[in-house]
Amino acid sequence: MVGAIPLTLGYDPVLDYNTNKLKRFNRGDEVLMAKKRTTLADVAKFSGVSPATVSLVYNNHPLGKRLSDETVKKVREAIAKLDYRPQQAARNLATGTTGNIGLLIPFSDELSREEPWLLEVMGGIIGVVSPHGYNFMLSISADSGSHVSYQNIAQSSQVDGLILYSPELRDLSIKSLEGTNLKFILCGKNPHLPQASFVDLDNVALGYEATAKFITRGHSKIAFVHASLEYQSYLERYRGYRKALEEAGLREELLLLGKNAFSEAIVESISRGTTAFFLAHAAASPLVYEAAKKSGKKIPEDVSLLAADDLPVAPFLTPPLSCFRLPHRMLGECAAKNLLANISGEGQGEIQQLLDFAYVERGSVAKT
Amino acid sequence: MVGAIPLTLGYDPVLDYNTNKLKRFNRGDEVLMAKKRTTLADVAKFSGVSPATVSLVYNNHPLGKRLSDETVKKVREAIAKLDYRPQQAARNLATGTTGNIGLLIPFSDELSREEPWLLEVMGGIIGVVSPHGYNFMLSISADSGSHVSYQNIAQSSQVDGLILYSPELRDLSIKSLEGTNLKFILCGKNPHLPQASFVDLDNVALGYEATAKFITRGHSKIAFVHASLEYQSYLERYRGYRKALEEAGLREELLLLGKNAFSEAIVESISRGTTAFFLAHAAASPLVYEAAKKSGKKIPEDVSLLAADDLPVAPFLTPPLSCFRLPHRMLGECAAKNLLANISGEGQGEIQQLLDFAYVERGSVAKT
DNA sequence: ATGAAAGCGCTAACAT
DNA sequence: ATGTTAGCGCTTTCAT
Numbered sequence: 202m203v204g205a206i207p208l209t210l211g212y213d214p215v216l217d218y219n220t221n222k223l224k225r226f227n228r229g230d231e232v233l234m235a236k237k238r239t240t241l242a243d244v245a246k247f248s249g250v251s252p253a254t255v256s257l258v259y260n261n262h263p264l265g266k267r268l269s270d271e272t273v274k275k276v277r278e279a280i281a282k283l284d285y286r287p288q289q290a291a292r293n294l295a296t297g298t299t300g301n302i303g304l305l306i307p308f309s310d311e312l313s314r315e316e317p318w319l320l321e322v323m324g325g326i327i328g329v330v331s332p333h334g335y336n337f338m339l340s341i342s343a344d345s346g347s348h349v350s351y352q353n354i355a356q357s358s359q360v361d362g363l364i365l366y367s368p369e370l371r372d373l374s375i376k377s378l379e380g381t382n383l384k385f386i387l388c389g390k391n392p393h394l395p396q397a398s399f400v401d402l403d404n405v406a407l408g409y410e411a412t413a414k415f416i417t418r419g420h421s422k423i424a425f426v427h428a429s430l431e432y433q434s435y436l437e438r439y440r441g442y443r444k445a446l447e448e449a450g451l452r453e454e455l456l457l458l459g460k461n462a463f464s465e466a467i468v469e470s471i472s473r474g475t476t477a478f479f480l481a482h483a484a485a486s487p488l489v490y491e492a493a494k495k496s497g498k499k500i501p502e503d504v505s506l507l508a509a510d511d512l513p514v515a516p517f518l519t520p521p522l523s524c525f526r527l528p529h530r531m532l533g534e535c536a537a538k539n540l541l542a543n544i545s546g547e548g549q550g551e552i553q554q555l556l557d558f559a560y561v562e563r564g565s566v567a568k569t
Numbered sequence: 570m571v572g573a574i575p576l577t578l579g580y581d582p583v584l585d586y587n588t589n590k591l592k593r594f595n596r597g598d599e600v601l602m603a604k605k606r607t608t609l610a611d612v613a614k615f616s617g618v619s620p621a622t623v624s625l626v627y628n629n630h631p632l633g634k635r636l637s638d639e640t641v642k643k644v645r646e647a648i649a650k651l652d653y654r655p656q657q658a659a660r661n662l663a664t665g666t667t668g669n670i671g672l673l674i675p676f677s678d679e680l681s682r683e684e685p686w687l688l689e690v691m692g693g694i695i696g697v698v699s700p701h702g703y704n705f706m707l708s709i710s711a712d713s714g715s716h717v718s719y720q721n722i723a724q725s726s727q728v729d730g731l732i733l734y735s736p737e738l739r740d741l742s743i744k745s746l747e748g749t750n751l752k753f754i755l756c757g758k759n760p761h762l763p764q765a766s767f768v769d770l771d772n773v774a775l776g777y778e779a780t781a782k783f784i785t786r787g788h789s790k791i792a793f794v795h796a797s798l799e800y801q802s803y804l805e806r807y808r809g810y811r812k813a814l815e816e817a818g819l820r821e822e823l824l825l826l827g828k829n830a831f832s833e834a835i836v837e838s839i840s841r842g843t844t845a846f847f848l849a850h851a852a853a854s855p856l857v858y859e860a861a862k863k864s865g866k867k868i869p870e871d872v873s874l875l876a877a878d879d880l881p882v883a884p885f886l887t888p889p890l891s892c893f894r895l896p897h898r899m900l901g902e903c904a905a906k907n908l909l910a911n912i913s914g915e916g917q918g919e920i921q922q923l924l925d926f927a928y929v930e931r932g933s934v935a936k937t
Numbered sequence: 938a939t940g941a942a943a944g945c946g947c948t949a950a951c952a953t
Numbered sequence: 954a955t956g957t958t959a960g961c962g963c964t965t966t967c968a969t
Contacts (some may be wrong), residue, residue: 238724240962251940256964266940266967286724288689290661293964294945299658301706312692314685324680327709339705340671356606356654359704377891487885498658513682514882517855608946619956625947632949635954660944662961 204502237284248279255280259287300542302330303338303360307369307421307432310343315484317513318529319366322388325533326364333541335361342368350374350540355381362540364388370431388536389434390553394520398543398552400535404434407525407558408441411479411507414560416449419569420477420505424454424470425488428482438481438509467492476504476569483510486522501567511561521563607651616647623648627655651868670698670908671706671728675715675737680709683852685881686897687734690756693901694732701909703729710736718742723749730908732756732901738799748845750833753909756904757802758921766911766920767902772802775893775926776809779847779875784817787871788845792822792838794857796850806849806877835860844872845934854890869935879929889931896924 241259246253250272257265265273279285293299304326306312306319327337339361343350351374354363360383367389368375376393378385387399408425415423425442427435439455446453454475456466467478467489480486484509490500498504500520508515508524515522532541539552598604609627613620618640625633626644633641647653661667672694674680674687695705706728711718719742722731728751735757736743744761746753755767776793783791795803807823810877814821822843824834835846848854854876858868866872868888876883876892883890907920 221577238726238962241964244963253941253962253965254939255941260964262964269938270938284720284724286721288662288962289725289727290658290667292964293944293965294662294947295962296654297658297945312688312695314688316681316688317685317881319688320680320682320684323707327680327707331709337707339691339695339707341699353654356652357657358606359657371844490885513685514883514885515881517858518885519887605951609948610946620947621949621957622955625955628948630949637954640955656946659961660948663946664950664965665961 205271210368220364238288239285241285241287244276244279244283244285247283248275251277259285260515293551297358299359299361300334301336301338301360302326302537303340303354303363304366305340305342305354305363305368306366307372308342318510318527319531322366323534325535326537329534329537330541330544335541342372351377352381355383362386362544364536364540365391367434368437384540386536386540386543386552388532389432391433396551398539398553400532400539400552400556402434402527402532402553402558404437405441405444407509408438408443408479410441410479410560411438411509411525412442412445414507414566415477415479415505416451418505418566421449421451421481422454422473422475423451423477424456424475425484426456426458426467426480426485428485435481440524442479444480458482458488464488464492464495468496471496471498471504477566478504478506478508480508483508483512483524486512487514487520488558490518500563505567506565515561516563517566518565520565521567523563524561525562526559530567531556597785606656607653607887609653609655612644612647612651612653613659615651616643618644620871658923665726667727667729668702669704669706669728670694670905671708671722671731671733673722673731673736674707674709674734674803675740676710679846681691686878686895689897690734690901693898693903694822694905697902697905698909703909710740719745722748723751730754730912732760732904732908735800735802738801738804752908754904754908754911756900757800759801764919766907768900768907768920768924770802770926771896771923773809773812775877776806776811776847776849778809778928779806779877779893780810780813782875782934783845783847784813784819786873786934789817789819790822790841790843791819791847792824792843792846794824794826794835794846794848794850794853796826796853803849806847810847810849826850826856831856832860832863836864837866838867840873846872846874848874848876851876851880854880855882855886858886869933874933883929884931886933888933891931891933892929894927894929896926899924 209354241252241255244255248255253275254268254272256262257268258273258434259280260549289300296379304323312319317348323337323339330337333367363385365375365385370392375391375394385397387394387397389397390401391397412423423446425439427439430436430439443453454470456470471493478489480489486506489506494502500506506522508522511524511526512522515524535554535556543547609620609623612623616623622636622640623644624630625636626641627648657668672691680687691707693704698705704910722728723746731751731753733743733753733755736759738757738760741761742761747762753765755762755765758767758769759765780791791814793807798804798807811821811858822838824838831853839861846857849856854874857874861868861872868874874890876890879894880890883892903922903924907922
């Protein structure tokens with residue numbers, strides 16, 4: 202539990218030349234560098250045309266159609282021969298564009314293997330964004346409270362578009378994004394930005410379905426296991442859970458996964474008669490297996506489990522864990538697609554999209 | 570198994586205005602945008618000083634020390650009042666710097682939850698790089714063969730430094746990095762760049778230790794399970810394995826994890842008398858558990874297992890899987906630190922660093 | 938069908 | 954102690 206990792210996208214760039222040992226190169230240093238890069242001008246000179254022409258050719262710009270075939274050929278050859286590659290920074294400055302798409306992940310201690318779905322989200326984004334020539338930038342949001350962060354991201358223009366992954370509910374500063382002209386999309390909706398585009402799951406439905414499944418199979422004491430209700434997704438699962446319970450006239454049993462004594466809480470809950478655990482926070486599942494064993498209870502004979510998300514470990518637990526399979530990669534893809542469409546001005550405006558999830562039966566949910 | 574994901578860093582930016590539906594903003598479009606950004610010049614005008622002065626103040630530049638306190642104060646206020654944030658592209662162009670650190674991951678189908686350690690590597694890098702004001706850029710290398718990729722990355726200057734994670738051995742084009750002046754470091758050494766900086770594990774030692782452990786416990790038929798020897802790390806583990814075997818006068822048993830029939834191969838190997846499996850490719854471990862069960866063999870009584878890396882699932886398998894714990898996060902951190910040092914010119918030149926790993930006893934390795 | 942030239946916003950060498 | 958100015962390399966309008 203180290204201090205907050207500063208925000209990088211739009212990092213407030215007060216480089217302190219005194220304390221910051223790591224200086225960037227200064228212009229003078231470039232003299233030390235090897236050969237200098239080939240520029241547009243070089244190509245222009247080489248092929249006997251103007252920089253403008255080279256630019257048109259290089260970019261396949263529509264205006265380039267007016268150029269003679271011969272000129273185009275000449276330029277193409279020169280580009281190849283001189284191995285010319287434009288410097289992004291210069292294009293960016295000239296166009297007011299960055300060519301970057303950012304993903305902002307909420308601050309949590311550190312990226313860990315406990316969140317493998319993040320890889321799928323990233324994979325989805327990169328897969329969409331790369332073919333369009335965009336770079337992918339990943340940033341971890343600083344601990345909330347720094348109300349300036351989003352403004353910073355928006356205004357330092359380091360990205361053409363931003364994907365906000367599952368922002369924390371208590372972070373109100375996210376509202377400030379509305380005032381900016383940064384294109385963004387939520388991966389996981391956010392109540393503070395009700396108008397904003399998002400892609401998400403119907404987590405209420407998920408919580409409801411899970412609970413209903415237990416109820417259908419005869420369970421009446423069903424626990425909701427979570428790590429925090431500080432995220433919209435967990436909160437919604439909770440609402441779905443509540444809804445199903447209320448319809449069946451059952452009482453809730455809320456179990457918060459804290460740093461310690463969680464196992465004890467599970468054991469105690471079991472001793473109070475809980476027979477079913479809905480793991481809104483799927484990662485906690487193995488702990489419930491352990492606790493059940495500790496209580497001398499068998500899964501699924503005595504205790505049933507259902508996780509809100511699949512885990513790599515799920516098929517290998519004994520018994521294998523039933524769960525919902527969530528479309529993480531597709532969430533990333535959809536977010537990216539919509540964002541790009543929005544950036545290009547071809548978007549249909551706000552998009553609010555819910556993706557499907559699937560139930561995977563594996564044997565941890567029994568009839569009672 | 571989709572086609573290659575194009576390289577993004579240094580993506581060959583031939584935007585085809587005809588086919589590419591997703592255009593970037595053109596300058597003209599900016600008129601449509603909301604308010605225009607506050608520039609250095611605005612701040613300068615507002616506070617009645619020159620742009621140069623503002624720049625010095627904003628950047629805490631040493632030369633700024635010569636400025637009067639009053640001026641500094643004035644400028645600081647103006648910056649705050651106008652909510653000024655510099656545009657990165659302009660700084661980049663002016664300094665020849667990008668403020669980005671890239672991570673290049675070898676092409677594999679898609680980022681998946683099967684590679685959770687990547688998150689730790691990324692976490693390590695971001696943790697080091699962010700506090701220094703650098704952005705983190707992630708890119709997946711295109712399918713090898715495109716000999717131009719690295720040149721492209723190097724010359725399009727989208728990053729100040731690049732971390733190459735575990736490049737494929739058959740990718741010879743990586744050599745071309747030598748010719749460029751891009752700062753880079755290998756996360757996992759590479760025989761094609763013997764002079765280059767790297768951080769890595771001693772994978773030969775790992776393979777040797779694993780094998781020796783089996784031998785010490787009385788095993789004589791020990792299998793080496795891998796998914797590919799196309800990566801330096803696996804190759805080295807294999808070498809360590811071979812070395813230990815040879816010293817003990819034992820014969821090798823190589824099992825390649827293919828798409829199918831792997832389970833059968835394991836079963837068959839067991840039937841041929843194999844009692845120990847070293848999983849150079851740790852992710853395959855659960856499959857061996859299954860195969861053992863299929864053969865009616867018990868772990869660890871009949872068959873012992875040792876994985877080269879820890880898995881989230883490892884503690885929850887029955888019996889829990891013994892393995893080595895690898896310092897993924899620290900690999901990322903060290904790579905990033907060395908890279909930054911190199912960029913700032915304060916590096917000690919080439920760094921070739923091996924990090925420690927640890928053995929985690931869990932119960933899947935028995936005496937025979 | 939092509940070129941000239943004016944920026945984009947910032948930095949840093951050079952003046953004063 | 955502060956200002957002037959010349960770029961950085963590219964895009965794009967406008968002229969020819």
